[in-house]
Amino acid sequence: xxxxxxxxxxxxxxxxxxxxxxxxxxxxxxxxxxxxxxxxxxxxxxxxxxxxxxxxxxxxxxxxxxxxxxxxxxxxxxxxxxxxxxxxxxxxxxxxxxxxxxxxxxxxxxxxxxxxxxxxxxxxxxxxxxxxxxxxxxxxxxxxxxxxxxxxxxxxxxxxxxxxxxxxxxxxxxxxxxxxxxxxxxxxxxxxxxxxxxxxxxxxxxxxxxxxxxxxxxxxxxxxxxxxxxxxxxxxx
Amino acid sequence: xxxxxxxxxxxxxxxxxxxxxxxxxxxxxxxxxxxxxxxxxxxxxxxxxxxxxxxxxxxxxxxxxxxxxxxxxxxxxxxxxxxxxxxxxxxxxxxxxxxxxxxxxxxxxxxxxxxxxxxxxxxxxxxxxxxxxxxxxxxxxxxxxxxxxxxxxxxxxxxxxxxxxxxxxxxxxxxxxxxxxxxx
Amino acid sequence: xxxxxxxxxxxxxxxxxxxxxxxxxxxxxxxxxxxxxxxxxxxxxxxxxxxxxxxxxxxxxxxxxxxxxxxxxxxxxxxxxxxxxxxxxxxxxxxxxxxxxxxxxxxxxxxxxxxxxxxxxxxxxxxxxxxxxxxxxxxxxxxxxxxxxxxxxxxxxxxxxxxxxxxxxxxxxxxxxxxxxxxxxxxxxxxxxxxxxxxxxxxxxxxxxxxxxxxxxxxxxxxxxxxxxxxxxxxxxxxxxxxxxxxxxxxxxxxxxxxxxxxxxxxxxxxxxxxxxxxxxxxxxxxxxxxxxxxxxxxxxxxxxxxxxxxxxxxxxxxxxxxxxxxxxxxxxxxxxxxxxxxxxxxxxxxxxxxxxxxxxxxxxxxxxxxxxxxxxxxxxxxxxxxxxxxxxxxxxxxxxxxxxxxxxxxxxxxxxxxxxxxxxxxxxxxxxxxxxxxxxx
Numbered sequence: 092x093x094x095x096x097x098x099x100x101x102x103x104x105x106x107x108x109x110x111x112x113x114x115x116x117x118x119x120x121x122x123x124x125x126x127x128x129x130x131x132x133x134x135x136x137x138x139x140x141x142x143x144x145x146x147x148x149x150x151x152x153x154x155x156x157x158x159x160x161x162x163x164x165x166x167x168x169x170x171x172x173x174x175x176x177x178x179x180x181x182x183x184x185x186x187x188x189x190x191x192x193x194x195x196x197x198x199x200x201x202x203x204x205x206x207x208x209x210x211x212x213x214x215x216x217x218x219x220x221x222x223x224x225x226x227x228x229x230x231x232x233x234x235x236x237x238x239x240x241x242x243x244x245x246x247x248x249x250x251x252x253x254x255x256x257x258x259x260x261x262x263x264x265x266x267x268x269x270x271x272x273x274x275x276x277x278x279x280x281x282x283x284x285x286x287x288x289x290x291x292x293x294x295x296x297x298x299x300x301x302x303x304x305x306x307x308x309x310x311x312x313x314x315x316x317x318x319x320x321x322x323x324x325x326x327x328x
Numbered sequence: 329x330x331x332x333x334x335x336x337x338x339x340x341x342x343x344x345x346x347x348x349x350x351x352x353x354x355x356x357x358x359x360x361x362x363x364x365x366x367x368x369x370x371x372x373x374x375x376x377x378x379x380x381x382x383x384x385x386x387x388x389x390x391x392x393x394x395x396x397x398x399x400x401x402x403x404x405x406x407x408x409x410x411x412x413x414x415x416x417x418x419x420x421x422x423x424x425x426x427x428x429x430x431x432x433x434x435x436x437x438x439x440x441x442x443x444x445x446x447x448x449x450x451x452x453x454x455x456x457x458x459x460x461x462x463x464x465x466x467x468x469x470x471x472x473x474x475x476x477x478x479x480x481x482x483x484x485x486x487x488x489x490x491x492x493x494x495x496x497x498x499x500x501x502x503x504x505x506x507x508x509x510x511x512x
Numbered sequence: 513x514x515x516x517x518x519x520x521x522x523x524x525x526x527x528x529x530x531x532x533x534x535x536x537x538x539x540x541x542x543x544x545x546x547x548x549x550x551x552x553x554x555x556x557x558x559x560x561x562x563x564x565x566x567x568x569x570x571x572x573x574x575x576x577x578x579x580x581x582x583x584x585x586x587x588x589x590x591x592x593x594x595x596x597x598x599x600x601x602x603x604x605x606x607x608x609x610x611x612x613x614x615x616x617x618x619x620x621x622x623x624x625x626x627x628x629x630x631x632x633x634x635x636x637x638x639x640x641x642x643x644x645x646x647x648x649x650x651x652x653x654x655x656x657x658x659x660x661x662x663x664x665x666x667x668x669x670x671x672x673x674x675x676x677x678x679x680x681x682x683x684x685x686x687x688x689x690x691x692x693x694x695x696x697x698x699x700x701x702x703x704x705x706x707x708x709x710x711x712x713x714x715x716x717x718x719x720x721x722x723x724x725x726x727x728x729x730x731x732x733x734x735x736x737x738x739x740x741x742x743x744x745x746x747x748x749x750x751x752x753x754x755x756x757x758x759x760x761x762x763x764x765x766x767x768x769x770x771x772x773x774x775x776x777x778x779x780x781x782x783x784x785x786x787x788x789x790x791x792x793x794x795x796x797x798x799x800x801x802x803x804x805x806x807x808x809x810x811x812x813x814x815x816x817x818x819x820x821x822x823x824x825x826x827x828x829x830x831x832x833x834x835x836x837x838x839x840x841x842x843x844x845x846x847x848x849x850x851x852x853x854x855x856x857x858x859x860x861x862x863x864x865x866x867x868x869x870x871x872x873x874x875x876x877x878x879x880x881x882x883x884x885x886x887x888x889x890x891x892x893x894x895x896x897x898x899x900x901x902x903x904x905x906x907x908x909x910x911x912x913x914x915x916x917x918x919x920x921x922x923x924x925x926x927x928x929x930x931x932x933x934x935x936x937x938x939x940x941x942x943x944x945x946x947x948x949x950x951x952x953x954x
Contacts (some may be wrong), residue, residue, distance in 0.1 A: 142904055146907075182627075244608065288796040290584035312504045364608075365950065375680070403586065405586055408556065408564060438593060439593075440589040461695065
């Protein structure tokens, strides 16, 4: 597919459906079937163990304009080994970027004429407690209005050292997004000028949307009994 | 909150109670305390189709100091709770609170870290209005029920006795979870 | 300074802080203040801030030098709550984010779930038409609220009453179709929760005719009104470079002249088969945004009319995906005791088929599993690009669902739009952004 395609991301989606997974990306192991563990499990499914596998890394060619973006991205100054891996899934491309070079990569993605990702749609955090050594992920969605393309950047950091460089200098819109991700996940964005809580009160302890932070609901009282809060109910796992 | 509170209990006080209730119930001045979805329905309540002007309460007061009814319309977050209390404290008495919607009444579906599980943790509530969000008709109904209770509000010595009585009743009541029998 | 009952003071790192409670202004010392700059807190409870928005303004006389927005007063933890419910139940939560445009929230979410499931091309035509119809009606009702509240904030109360009067007519249609006036939870992964009830098409045609009569009233009231123009023109200006840097989308982006509309640029659910125009204007100010909203309502009406025609031609076709592993097993109907599962379905699962009962039970209590991965689905909401970033770990519940809400992003522009202007123009700037705090704080 050529550069001129104005609607690249959509025309190629059908042909990009397949995931070129070569290695398994296990982030967690699911046990049992009803969320009950130990002797409380009378379901007979207690021995069930299934790995949670995220879509694995793809190998080039990725198809369509994906290859061109990948090539131009690594052609940037100091970005030759910026990409840890590339995942193509459901017609969307994800570049895992080494966190040291995130800022340079963002700058290059914005300024290079063949890339031109003018708009940072958003920053979102995801917490994978089972993904040891890279528990916290910061996910950036970029949009190129010039070429009508969307890509996703993903940066990982361990819980002990939750630091990711800020892209606020490149995309001023990242200001609030990064503050929200700090507030909810505790990822520190180095270089952000005023990384303070944004949604929770200033003196709030903890980062509520991490997986190890409880939902915080209370038991609901009914006539004749209680129903536990949603995070304490028995549920399918 | 004036002379009427100092009257001795008796025929005079009951007469004043009746008169005060009659005037108070017909001159609600709601404070604009719109928070979430319910606030839109509260605005609809003031807009043409439901027209709160029919009940003499179309003027929503931006300043709490000029309001006597606080319609808590929406979910109250932990961050908003101190603000809510401050607004309530700024309202002159006599004042009433209407918890509009399940979130304000009990936390509703948002049983989590961010939401106060019922605004009655922060301010005393006179009327709970269920619904998510309640229709404007339901808000009209709640306000009329509140008016009825205001008509029967007691003052001074009678009110103190009533408060003591209510407190005893609440202390003696069974918790909901310990009650049995059919839903009522 | 001695203790003052009206204005007690405290020391902070940035100087003396006065806690003014009213009264004796003479006793307040101004020695420690530089110039005439005052820091004023506006909100979070203020009639003109579209809900619980807090603005911290540094003003010199009437001129705003610094404007900061404080948000989070409506943070509801919806994203976290969704992680403890099934994929289908997630719709019920996310519809309550931006409560003025609930269908947009649902659309972004079900779109992301459908992409993760890989069933995007299996959504039936009728379901897509109904979705587009609801989204466009919702666009009109959202713009009506934007214009109504914006008018109210500058003192044009008639605009407010007109806006809510006409929105009420649209809500009647929503109620007819979904059963609810707001917070519908009508879109489901795989389709919509139920087909249109009898008589909907006629009702919608009447609605379109009525709106065609009513919409010109806004133009007559506002467009050439000298006070309205005086308050809106050249207020809250933000050019294309600023808009892109701040990530702002929607009417604010189109007021700079760029015709960026995801319905056209990255069409979803058959938007490319509808005939409508993208409204742009070369007036990047509050008046331009007001005009764009007004004209977009007309374009939405055009789409609604085309939807109604297609509804007639797809009458009787399914509104839910054919895949029984995903499709919600029951259809709703209205009975004597309210809305519930249809009697035919109850009779089938309770009296005829054990397998159907098991299937119903499994799908309703456990839900379907979504293959592991992540998806980002963006649509054009009335306020801009709303998108859902959904992550699945292969379970029956979302691992993470994050919403990129346009109000959240657009609200960042309030500083750039109002600094250097007058205090009263801050209100106009905020109104022209049209933030809904439920979407901002989620």
